[in-house]
Amino acid sequence: MRSAEQGAVLTVKDLRTVISLDGRERPIVDEVSFELFPKQTLGLIGESGSGKTMTALSLLRLIAPPMKITGGQIIYRDRDLAGLPMGAMRELRGSGLAMIFQNPRDRFDPLLTISKQIIEVLLCHHVCTSRRDATRRALELLDEVKVPAAGNVMHMYPNELSGGMLQRVMIGIAIAASPDILIADEPTSSLDVTVQAEVLDLLMEVQRLHHMSMIFITHDIAVARQMADQVAVMYAAQIIEMGDASEVLVRPRHPYTQALLAALPTTVDGDVQAVRNGATKEAGMPSGCRFGSRCGKAKLHGKALQPPPLVEDEHGMVRCWLYEQTAR
Amino acid sequence: MSLPTPLPIEVRPQELEGRGPEARGRPSLISKFRRDRVAMGALVLLALMIAVCIAAPLTAPYSPYATDPAHVLESPFSPGHLLGTDGEGRDILSRLIWGGRTSLLTGVSPVAIGLLVGGLLGMVAGYYGGIIKTFVMRAMDILLAFPAVLLAIAIAMTLGPGTAHVIIALSVVLVPGVARIAETATTTACSQEYMEAARASGARGWSIMRLQLTRNVASPPLAYSFSTIGPVIVFAAGLNYLGLGVQPPAAEWGSMLYNLQQSLLEVPLTSMMPGFPIAIAALLFDLIGNAVRDVLDPRQV
Numbered sequence A: 001m002r003s004a005e006q007g008a009v010l011t012v013k014d015l016r017t018v019i020s021l022d023g024r025e026r027p028i029v030d031e032v033s034f035e036l037f038p039k040q041t042l043g044l045i046g047e048s049g050s051g052k053t054m055t056a057l058s059l060l061r062l063i064a065p066p067m068k069i070t071g072g073q074i075i076y077r078d079r080d081l082a083g084l085p086m087g088a089m090r091e092l093r094g095s096g097l098a099m100i101f102q103n104p105r106d107r108f109d110p111l112l113t114i115s116k117q118i119i120e121v122l123l124c125h126h127v128c129t130s131r132r133d134a135t136r137r138a139l140e141l142l143d144e145v146k147v148p149a150a151g152n153v154m155h156m157y158p159n160e161l162s163g164g165m166l167q168r169v170m171i172g173i174a175i176a177a178s179p180d181i182l183i184a185d186e187p188t189s190s191l192d193v194t195v196q197a198e199v200l201d202l203l204m205e206v207q208r209l210h211h212m213s214m215i216f217i218t219h220d221i222a223v224a225r226q227m228a229d230q231v232a233v234m235y236a237a238q239i240i241e242m243g244d245a246s247e248v249l250v251r252p253r254h255p256y257t258q259a260l261l262a263a264l265p266t267t268v269d270g271d272v273q274a275v276r277n278g279a280t281k282e283a284g285m286p287s288g289c290r291f292g293s294r295c296g297k298a299k300l301h302g303k304a305l306q307p308p309p310l311v312e313d314e315h316g317m318v319r320c321w322l323y324e325q326t327a328r
Numbered sequence B: 001m002s003l004p005t006p007l008p009i010e011v012r013p014q015e016l017e018g019r020g021p022e023a024r025g026r027p028s029l030i031s032k033f034r035r036d037r038v039a040m041g042a043l044v045l046l047a048l049m050i051a052v053c054i055a056a057p058l059t060a061p062y063s064p065y066a067t068d069p070a071h072v073l074e075s076p077f078s079p080g081h082l083l084g085t086d087g088e089g090r091d092i093l094s095r096l097i098w099g100g101r102t103s104l105l106t107g108v109s110p111v112a113i114g115l116l117v118g119g120l121l122g123m124v125a126g127y128y129g130g131i132i133k134t135f136v137m138r139a140m141d142i143l144l145a146f147p148a149v150l151l152a153i154a155i156a157m158t159l160g161p162g163t164a165h166v167i168i169a170l171s172v173v174l175v176p177g178v179a180r181i182a183e184t185a186t187t188t189a190c191s192q193e194y195m196e197a198a199r200a201s202g203a204r205g206w207s208i209m210r211l212q213l214t215r216n217v218a219s220p221p222l223a224y225s226f227s228t229i230g231p232v233i234v235f236a237a238g239l240n241y242l243g244l245g246v247q248p249p250a251a252e253w254g255s256m257l258y259n260l261q262q263s264l265l266e267v268p269l270t271s272m273m274p275g276f277p278i279a280i281a282a283l284l285f286d287l288i289g290n291a292v293r294d295v296l297d298p299r300q301v
Helices: A052-059 A086-095 A114-124 A131-144 A163-174 A193-209 A221-227 A255-262 A321-327 B027-034 B037-054 B092-128 B130-145 B148-159 B163-190 B193-200 B205-241 B253-261 B268-272 B275-296
Strands: A010-021 A024-036 A041-045 A067-076 A097-100 A181-185 A213-218 A230-235 A238-244 A310-313 A316-319
Touching: A010 A052, A024 A052, A024 A067, A024 A230, A024 A238, A041 A052, A041 A221, A052 A067, A052 A181, A052 A213, A086 A097, A086 B193, A097 A163, A097 B193, A114 A131, A114 A163, A114 B205, A131 A163, A163 A193, A181 A193, A193 A221, A213 A221, A230 A255, A238 A255, A310 A321, B027 B037, B027 B275, B037 B092, B037 B275, B092 B130, B092 B163, B092 B205, B092 B253, B092 B275, B130 B163, B148 B163, B148 B205, B163 B205, B193 B205, B205 B253, B205 B275, B253 B268, B253 B275
Parallel strands: A041 A213, A041 A230, A097 A181, A181 A213
Antiparallel strands: A010 A024, A010 A067, A230 A238, A238 A316, A310 A316
C-alpha cells in the first residue's frame, strides 16, 4: 500500500454492516478496512452481490432497516462517521462525501427540472445564498461537466435528456458542494461504450481539478485498470485482496482475483475461463474460507474450513492461507 | 406517467431553441382538461352559479329576510316571485342566492382543509415511517372506524350550532381518507431511487418533502379530494337540515329545505325548491371532479 505519510482522507476500520432476515443477521459488509489517500482513486471491484454498493452506502450512512451498521469506524476529518449524529452526517453528505449512481435516469426526480435539482443542492449546502446566485452557479457547473446547450438543459426535465447527459448532470450535482471524496457506484455501467469513455474522462478531469479522492466501484476490470490507483477486490462481503492497481490487476495473488482476471475475454485467444462453480448461495456464510468451495487451490493448503489469515506485506493485503508463510 | 423517449440533445440542439420554460410542464394538464367538454360545461355553469351567489346583493331580487304576509307559500313562477315564497312570505330565489354563499362555503372549505391536513399527515407518516407512521395511521383508522355521517353529527353537536362548526366537523371526517391516500403515495415515492440520491446529496428531510414529495405525491390526494366536493355539499346541507349549522333567520339550502318541509303536502313544488341547487351543485362538482381525476391520475380510473 502507499505509505501513510500524506495522511489518509478516509480511514475505514473493520466496517461491518448486516441485514436481519427472519431474525437472523447476515453480514453484507464484513471486516472491511481501507485507507483512501488524497487525490487517489480506490477501485472497488467484485461480482454482483459482493458488497461493493453496500460498502459505499455504509460510508454515507444511507443504510436503512432491515440493514444496519453494527461495527467498525469510518474516520473522516478526525471524526468517526459511524457514530456521528444524523444531522451532522447529513451535512457531510454532498459537502464531504458525495456519491454518483449507476442508473442516472432513476436518480433524478422526474417532476423537477434539472435547474431545480442542482439549485436544491447548492442552497442546501450554503454554497450559494440566493436563488439567483445559485442559478448562475448551476449553469457554470453544467458547463464544467460539458453539458452542451446548458441554458436549455436547465429548463428540461430528466426524461428529456439522454443517459450520458444525465450522468454528466449528476456529476455536476455531486461536485456542487466541493466534496473531498467522490463515491462513484458503477457510474458507466448503464452507458454506451463510447459515452462511457467520455464520462470516465470527465470524472478524471473533475477529480484532478477539484483535488478529490475517489472510490470507484465497478465490475469492469478494464475500467478499474484505467481509473484506479489502488484496487480492493471484494468477495462475499469481505475485501479479499487489496493493493496498488498495477500489482493486483497484473500479478493477482488471491485465487479469486486470479480467476476473475482469467475470466476476462482477451483478443489474443478466444478462451474464457469462468470462475468455478456458482457464487455462494447458502443461507449463511461458510465458517471457513468463503471462497473455499470454489477455490481451485484449496487443496494446496488443505485448510479451507478455517477462516483464512489476513496477510499484509509490501505487495498489499490478501486474505488467503497460501500466503501465510510469506508474512512471517 | 409515461415517459417520452429521451431526446438526444447533442443531435438536435436547434429544435430546443424556441422552447422556453413556459412551454412545458403543467399546461399540458390544463389543455387535457379543456378537451373534456362535459367538464368544461360544468365548470362554466358552476362559475356562473358561484358568481351569482357572491354577487347576491346585486343578483337577488329581494332581501332574504323581507317577509310578505300577503304572499305566503306562493308557487314557482308566480308574479314577482320566480321560485315562489316560503311560509313567512320570503322570496325563495333571493334566499337561495344568499344562502348559496354559506352552502358552497361549507361544501368546499372542509375539502380544502381535509386535503391540507390529511395530505400533510399522510406525507409525514409515509416519509418518516416507524413509530410516527404507526401513531398517525392508527389514529386515522380510529376516525375511519366511525360511520362518517355519525361522526360529523357528533362533532357538530358537541361544538354546538354554527357554520364554522359544521366546517370543522366535515374536515375531521375528510382527513383520514386523504391521509391514507397520501401515505400510500408517499411510501411509493420514497422507495424511488431518486429519493436516495437526494439524501446522498445531503438534502434535509423537510426540503425533500417540500420540493420532491409534494409534487410526486400530490395527484392522488388532489384527485380524491375533488371527487369528494359533491358529496360534501350534500352532506353539509344535511347537517344544516338537522339544524347544526346556520341559525334562523339566516338562509342556507339545507336549513331552507327543513323549513319548507312542513308545507310539503300543501305546496310540494315550492317546498322542493332548495333541493335543486344542492343537487345541481353536487352534480357539477362531481362532473368536474371526475375530469380532474382523469387528468391527474389516469391509473385510478
